[in-house]
Amino acid sequence: MAKGNHSFSERDIHSRFGAIVGRTVAEVDTAGVLAASSASRNKGRIGAIIEQSVLGYPADSDRRPDILIDGQPWEVKATGLVEGARGGWRAKEPMSITAVAPEGIVAESFSTSAFWHKAERLLVVYYLYVRPGRGVTVEYAGFEFKGYDLHTWHEVDRFRLEADWTVVREFVRTALEGDVDTEMPNLSTLINPQLLYLDTSPKWPNRPRFRLKASLVTQMARERLDDDMGMIPDQGWLSSMGSLRAHLHGISDSCAGKTLEDLAAQFDLPIKTKSGRENKSLAEQVVVRLFTGHAGKISQVPLFAKAGLVFKTMTLTPTGGRTEDMKLNPSIDFDELCDPSVEFEDSAFAAPFIDSTMVVAVLEERYRDCPLRQCRFMGFKTLWLGTYLDAARALWDGMRDLIFSDSLIDAPVLKKDGTPRVTPKTGIPMTAPNWPKSRDGVLFVRGTGTDANDKPVEVNGVRMYRQNVWVKGKELAERLDVTPCI
Structure with a gap:
């Protein structure tokens, strides 16, 4: 009292x-x-x-x-x-x-x-x-x-x-x-x-x-x-992780084996953009409609936003191999990484490996290098990235060590023969910070940007693209292979 x-x-x-x-x-x-x-x-x-x-x-x-x-x-x-x-x-x-x-x-x-x-x-x-x-x-x-x-x-x-x-x-x-x-x-x-x-x-x-x-x-x-959240109505009957999995199972039962193009046709979703290019958001748009009955983005689904559920697609080749590594969002917060008072367990860097369940829409190429719209939807699987918590902590510690020891450098990107790689669009030699690479472990750091001039992040005087943590596609494909569909 x-x-x-x-x-x-x-x-x-x-x-x-x-x-x-x-x-x-x-x-x-x-x-x-x-x-x-x-x-x-x-x-x-x-x-x-x-x-x-x-x-x-x-x-x-x-x-x-x-x-x-x-x-x-x-x-x-x-x-x-x-x-x-x-x-x-x-x-x-x-x-x-x-x-x-x-x-x-x-x-x-x-x-x-x-x-x-x-x-x-x-x-x-x-x-x-x-x-x-x-x-x-x-x-x-x-x-x-x-x-x-x-x-x-x-x-x-x-x-x-x-x-x-x-x-x-x-x-x-x-x-x-x-x-x-x-x-x-x-x-x-x-x-x-x-x-x-x-x-x-x-x-x-x-x-x-x-x-x-x-x-x-x-x-x-x-x-x-915020005045304008733009959220899709919440699905009140999804009250636990068990009911979420049951809902995903029902979608998989009714839709597995159909192509994204088939599923898009059910909801009048465009398979190409207005400029005629392939709609790279097609899988997300289809899943949101299947999951909620409404149009929108995954970020507008209340349950995903509140529970920190991470949505990803994984496209398997006809032989089951990987097609790409997986980027984790949001991009790395370097103000946080450079702040010695921030503990790993409380960081946004660690959140995907502590708080997040990944909902993976598994797609399969009908033939090698087929367009996205022709990929079959095979169902959903859930992965918990907590398996990689120790690897994430090691990555966090390794990046901080580079920063605090003044060992971070902007290194030339080389071809296999040792000659410098050049950005095709600008002709500028490629460089990248010496963060841990894919050869160093299951988690690694990679930057993304429009061209060599698009480097809005600066750490210790080193300019760079926005950086993200990535998970090796081969590792995820192997885990997905032994994880049954919901």
């Missing part, structure tokens, strides 16, 4: 938090929190400033929800947003809610659980996190408050949270019946792939916590702060 001056009216909350939007952390800090030693470099200070300067009560670590609003308990959360490489922004990291307490959760129902007691009503305060760059200490004082949200959950989102929480509870119940120290480390490796909205971190024997995925927090912020 919140005490004393922890009780507010909704009108009072809107007045207090409306007044800080557009102002910096230092401007809001009337209680002088930042005056404490090194306080402006501690992200926990933003929460303390909200408590002491906006809400007007002392710092509080009680396990109960933070405040009462019109008699209802609310948890107060401050979360950072970062700008993306191509504009827009996303949540800086997942949102920690409460501990996964093995001895307690097994006796709980969702509606009375410690998790739901904290997460049911969230007063979320968003601030714009500006990465300081290499070697510069983060100073929270200049960060701007972007908005706030009295967040309650739509029914479909509550059902998805409950489904995730129940999966975790049942796993813990089984673990307690056996050897806890042997079973509990599997919570992150076996259970996270089964969750839509939640993950658990850190890994046992450290006490894990329930976290809202960064993808979910991003969508929460966008729904509150």
Whole structure:
């Protein structure tokens, strides 16, 4: 139960938090929190400033929800947003809610659980996190408050949270019946792939916590702060990873063996662009129509956006071999990579390997090098990239080592005979940073751009294309080969 001056009216909350939007952390800090030693470099200070300067009560670590609003308990959360490489922004990291307490959760129902007691009503305060760059200490004082949200959950989102929480509870119940120290480390490796909205971190024997995925927090912020989301209506009956897989199975059953051209004809989708070129987005457009019944992009499908589901196509040759490596989006955030205060587990770099399930539409060439529209749709498979978490951490560490040791260089790209390669369009000799290449491991870094002059990224004085993490196509094809269609 919140005490004393922890009780507010909704009108009072809107007045207090409306007044800080557009102002910096230092401007809001009337209680002088930042005056404490090194306080402006501690992200926990933003929460303390909200408590002491906006809400007007002392710092509080009680396990109960933070405040009462019109008699209802609310948890107060401050979360950072970062700008993306191509504009827009996303949540800086997942949102920690409460501990996964093995001895307690097994006796709980969702509606009375410690998790739901904290997460049911969230007063979320968003601030714009500006990465300081290499070697510069983060100073929270200049960060701007972007908005706030009295967040309650739509029914479909509550059902998805409950489904995730129940999966975790049942796993813990089984673990307690056996050897806890042997079973509990599997919570992150076996259970996270089964969750839509939640993950658990850190890994046992450290006490894990329930976290809202960064993808979910991003969508929460966008729904509150953006005027035009352009999202397709959500499919409320897809309330768990199990129901998602069942839906994909139904699509596969009815459509497997048909060409993309056949499927496109059902929805009057163009197989060529207005300029007469092949529609490279045809597979995505077909899948969105099959999955939702609406036209649009995968990024407009609410479940994919909130759950951080990654959609990819994999085209197999008639003999089953790979046709291409797979690029992971978004492009690498070098402000994040160059920020020594960012932990790997909280990074956007790590997110695909912690939070994301990949939904793969498997296509098969009818004959060698056939056009995309003539490829057969064979069904869906799901892959969890957590298999490559250690490889991703090694890649992160390797790239950071190049940056922080001043070993990053712009190296000439050579042909097999050792002579320089030249960009056909411009005649400029090709160069590329010495990031890990495909020969170095299953994960590697590669840049993409329109021509040799399109190098908008600069790290340590080295100009480069936008860079992405890629997965070797051969590796994925081998995994897909042993993974049955849903």
